[in-house]
Amino acid sequence: MKKNIAVLPGDGIGPxxxxxxxxxxxxxxxxxxxxxxxxxxxIGGSAIxxxxxxxxxxxxxxxxxxxxxxxxxxxxxxxxxxxxxYRPEQGLLKIRKELNLYANMRPINYxxxxxxxxxxxxxxxxxxxxxxxxxxxxxLYFGKPSERTYRDGMEAxxxxxxxxxxxxxxxxxxxxxxxxxxxxxxxxxxxxxxxxSSRMWRExxxxxxxxxxxxxxxxxxxxxxxMQLIKNPRQFDTIVTENMFGDILSDEASVLTGSLGMxxxxxxxxxxxxxxxxxxxxxxxxxxxxxxxxxxxILSSASMLRHxxxxxxxxxxxEQAVRSILDSGRRTADLAGSGIPYSTSEMVEAxxxxx
Amino acid sequence: MKKNIAVLPGDGIGPxxxxxxxxxxxxxxxxxxxxxxxxxxxIGGSAIxxxxxxxxxxxxxxxxxxxxxxxxxxxxxxxxxxxxxYRPEQGLLKIRKELNLYANMRPINYxxxxxxxxxxxxxxxxxxxxxxxxxxxxxLYFGKPSERTYRDGMEAxxxxxxxxxxxxxxxxxxxxxxxxxxxxxxxxxxxxxxxxSSRMWRExxxxxxxxxxxxxxxxxxxxxxxMQLIKNPRQFDTIVTENMFGDILSDEASVLTGSLGMxxxxxxxxxxxxxxxxxxxxxxxxxxxxxxxxxxxILSSASMLRHxxxxxxxxxxxEQAVRSILDSGRRTADLAGSGIPYSTSEMVEAxxxxx
Ligand SMILES: CC(C)[C@H](C(=O)O)[C@@H](O)C(=O)O
Ligand SMILES: CC(C)[C@H](C(=O)O)[C@@H](O)C(=O)O
Numbered sequence: 211m212k213k214n215i216a217v218l219p220g221d222g223i224g225p226x227x228x229x230x231x232x233x234x235x236x237x238x239x240x241x242x243x244x245x246x247x248x249x250x251x252x253i254g255g256s257a258i259x260x261x262x263x264x265x266x267x268x269x270x271x272x273x274x275x276x277x278x279x280x281x282x283x284x285x286x287x288x289x290x291x292x293x294x295x296y297r298p299e300q301g302l303l304k305i306r307k308e309l310n311l312y313a314n315m316r317p318i319n320y321x322x323x324x325x326x327x328x329x330x331x332x333x334x335x336x337x338x339x340x341x342x343x344x345x346x347x348x349x350l351y352f353g354k355p356s357e358r359t360y361r362d363g364m365e366a367x368x369x370x371x372x373x374x375x376x377x378x379x380x381x382x383x384x385x386x387x388x389x390x391x392x393x394x395x396x397x398x399x400x401x402x403x404x405x406x407s408s409r410m411w412r413e414x415x416x417x418x419x420x421x422x423x424x425x426x427x428x429x430x431x432x433x434x435x436x437m438q439l440i441k442n443p444r445q446f447d448t449i450v451t452e453n454m455f456g457d458i459l460s461d462e463a464s465v466l467t468g469s470l471g472m473x474x475x476x477x478x479x480x481x482x483x484x485x486x487x488x489x490x491x492x493x494x495x496x497x498x499x500x501x502x503x504x505x506x507x508i509l510s511s512a513s514m515l516r517h518x519x520x521x522x523x524x525x526x527x528x529e530q531a532v533r534s535i536l537d538s539g540r541r542t543a544d545l546a547g548s549g550i551p552y553s554t555s556e557m558v559e560a561x562x563x564x565x
Numbered sequence: 566m567k568k569n570i571a572v573l574p575g576d577g578i579g580p581x582x583x584x585x586x587x588x589x590x591x592x593x594x595x596x597x598x599x600x601x602x603x604x605x606x607x608i609g610g611s612a613i614x615x616x617x618x619x620x621x622x623x624x625x626x627x628x629x630x631x632x633x634x635x636x637x638x639x640x641x642x643x644x645x646x647x648x649x650x651y652r653p654e655q656g657l658l659k660i661r662k663e664l665n666l667y668a669n670m671r672p673i674n675y676x677x678x679x680x681x682x683x684x685x686x687x688x689x690x691x692x693x694x695x696x697x698x699x700x701x702x703x704x705l706y707f708g709k710p711s712e713r714t715y716r717d718g719m720e721a722x723x724x725x726x727x728x729x730x731x732x733x734x735x736x737x738x739x740x741x742x743x744x745x746x747x748x749x750x751x752x753x754x755x756x757x758x759x760x761x762s763s764r765m766w767r768e769x770x771x772x773x774x775x776x777x778x779x780x781x782x783x784x785x786x787x788x789x790x791x792m793q794l795i796k797n798p799r800q801f802d803t804i805v806t807e808n809m810f811g812d813i814l815s816d817e818a819s820v821l822t823g824s825l826g827m828x829x830x831x832x833x834x835x836x837x838x839x840x841x842x843x844x845x846x847x848x849x850x851x852x853x854x855x856x857x858x859x860x861x862x863i864l865s866s867a868s869m870l871r872h873x874x875x876x877x878x879x880x881x882x883x884e885q886a887v888r889s890i891l892d893s894g895r896r897t898a899d900l901a902g903s904g905i906p907y908s909t910s911e912m913v914e915a916x917x918x919x920x
Contacts, residue, residue: 365730368727371724
């Protein structure tokens with residue numbers, strides 16, 4: 211199989227972990243006889259520095275000519291004081307919108323070997339395994355107006371939470387499809403006791419549920435969901451929610467298992483051009499020091515093998531390799547506790563050897 | 566001292582816990598020679614049933630003639646299918662808006678004696694003690710438009726996140742005032758990398774901070790805050806945030822210590838007429854069974870004694886009584902584990918005896 215992969219390393223630890231993923235994919239290509247071609251593009255702060263634009267047209271064109279996209283991470287204190295359009299995050303928001311990456315999927319799995327790293331008690335977190343499906347191209351993130359207003363000497367600011375019914379339907383269907391391949395339960399999270407958009411969200415959920423009689427639908431208010439994630443994370447199978455709630459809840463969920471540095475995500479489009487990135491950020495504090503945990507990025511590339519290229523066995527091989535390295539006790543600094551930490555490159559090397 | 570207290574028991578376990586608080590206040594009145602007059606009003610589902618209105622004018626008038634308001638809880642499955650205007654929560658939203666209760670304060674304290682009830686590991690949760698200051702009368706909750714739109718056969722829904730600069734200033738000042746009496750640190754939570762309202766929020770925070778040189782200001786993105794609350798709750802002193810973020814984060818925070826049934830809240834106005842209510846909801850599943858934990862409601866009334874009436878000693882007495890009952894191992898069903906639970910009325914009786 212021949213595939214073109216766009217690699218957008220981004221900022222902070224992005225380049226280090228992206229390099230790791232590329233090496234692993236190279237090893238997979240060698241072992242299974244695939245030809246992966248990696249082409250690099252700029253995004254985020256580094257793109258602002260070189261092109262004055264967090265998402266240059268060249269990058270977008272590169273992505274459109276590729277079969278899948280691997281993204282490291284964007285952002286850092288260097289650009290925090292920039293005006294809104296010149297912030298690294300704008301690159302991320304723009305690529306989502308331009309490529310219509312409407313669904314962000316974040317699986318939250320517990321790793322038995324990482325139990326000590328979880329802030330939660332063992333009996334709460336054990337066996338947790340759920341998926342958050344976050345709407346990624348609508349809601350408060352993109353609604354207009356989003357601006358400052360001045361009237362009678364009074365300043366105000368407004369943002370707009372806007373959803374078309376069809377947008378909600380699209381993400382809801384995906385959530386039910388995914389739940390069908392999992393434990394047959396969808397938890398739709400909204401704030402229907404306050405927001406009109408949430409009431410529409412709930413209606414659409416009920417409507418779509420009719421086509422999936424084998425899947426149980428449950429509605430949960432977002433404030434309650436924020437509690438339930440901590441009190442009893444095992445109750446969840448597939449959570450589906452709008453953009454802002456999804457941002458908050460998926461970050462909350464990502465620390466439950468103590469494995470933030472290990473969690474991949476996939477952002478899906480209808481066109482088939484998908485983007486894969488770790489859940490963690492650019493971690494400027496440890497950037498360039500060969501300390502970052504490359505596993506989230508490596509698992510993101512495994513997710514790419516499976517979902518974009520249909521390479522099940524190859525994806526399994528990567529995931530197995532990661533699991534056996536962890537079982538053997540090898541850890542990067544984020545998870546090493548009082549043990550001796552592996553560097554980023556040592557970790558990549560170890561996983562490569564397993565493959 | 567003579568005071569008129571409006572008691573709005575509401576729905577579910579509301580009446581049971583409100584009754585408990587009234588008894589405790591009665592005992593305090595007797596011991597310290599105050600005359601508290603309790604006058605009852607309807608709110609929520611029970612008000613819909615009797616008056617066809619979740620906040621009847623009589624209730625509002627009663628509140629306006631009182632020195633402080635005690636609220637139980639509202640809501641229940643019975644009214645969940647009602648049209649938006651006839652839902653119990655509307656009573657809550659309306660009373661906040663009508664009485665200009667712009668600031669909700671939720672202290673999150675860890676109780677050494679309840680450590681086992683926390684979902685978090687001991688070393689994470691120990692010594693946690695922070696305050697969430699949530700803006701309560703603005704943002705997505707009240708912005709217009711909040712409606713369904715139909716255009717070219719396409720249905721959509723819109724909600725509006727709107728803040729005036731002065732509204733932000735008011736809550737920010739309060740947060741800094743409160744932080745001054747605590748550990749001198751304000752964490753202002755926003756989503757300034759996406760929302761214009763958050764960028765204004767951040768500007769106002771910087772501006773107000775100048776008047777409080779002894780208080781440290783830190784900005785945190787809401788998604789990161791949702792993580793940090795779990796990873797390291799001890800880092801917080803005073804958190805200030807807008808209405809919807811506050812709703813989500815304060816509910817998340819309320820389960821960290823394992824003492825949801827014990828957490829009071831106060832909603833403050835500029836006029837001096839404040840409202841006190843437990844953080845927990847109406848818990849319809851255990852309503853009417855004399856099982857509910859009355860402590861959150863009782864501590865809310867202690868907060869009333871302190872903040873509305875300036876009765877420091879009396880408030881301390883109530884809080885001390887609660888603490889010694891807990892230290893002696895007495896628990897209601899929510900916290901009893903495998904022990905024998907106290908009923909609501911037994912718990913109230915025990916606390917009363919301490920007083
Ligand atoms: C960087 C930021 C704009 C982004 C978001 O809020 O979507 C990030 O938090 C994420 O979750 O991918
Ligand atoms: C009942 C609901 C409208 C309310 C809110 O969202 O403010 C509740 O969750 C709260 O936090 O008091």
